[in-house]
Amino acid sequence: MRATCSVDGQYFSSSSGPDTIRQRFDRLAAAAGLSRITFHDLRHSYATGALKAGVSAKVVSDRFGHANVGFFLQTYAHVLGSDDREAAEQAASFLIGDGWDLAGEGAAEDDETI
Numbered sequence: 821m822r823a824t825c826s827v828d829g830q831y832f833s834s835s836s837g838p839d840t841i842r843q844r845f846d847r848l849a850a851a852a853g854l855s856r857i858t859f860h861d862l863r864h865s866y867a868t869g870a871l872k873a874g875v876s877a878k879v880v881s882d883r884f885g886h887a888n889v890g891f892f893l894q895t896y897a898h899v900l901g902s903d904d905r906e907a908a909e910q911a912a913s914f915l916i917g918d919g920w921d922l923a924g925e926g927a928a929e930d931d932e933t934i
Contacts, residue, residue, distance in 0.1 A: 867892075871899045 839847070846856065857865075863884070870880045877900070881892035893900075 867896055868899050871896060 849856065867880055867884070871877060877893055877896070878889050881889040884892065886892050
């Protein structure tokens with residue numbers, strides 16, 4: 821038997837009170853026509869989405885309660901792998917300026933200051 825907490829902080833057993841969070845989530849997801857997904861899957865979905873949106877791996881790792889960002893990065897490195905070119909372009913833009921072409925052609929043709 822699980823103990824559940826109500827909104828006002830009162831405890832009751834799951835057999836005597838409202839649905840557990842899991843049961844309520846499952847019911848709402850089914851009503852919305854969604855496939856069944858576990859809370860752990862939601863956690864992975866959030867992490868992947870946050871990283872793709874540009875949220876720092878350190879910030880996401882901290883939000884997950886990991887003591888070390890290294891564990892998080894080992895788990896989600898595949899998400900960041902496709903961002904390698906974008907990272908190189910951002911670094912080049914910061915260091916060299918917007919006139920640099922990473923395709924190997926050098927400075928932009930309209931930039932006569934170089």
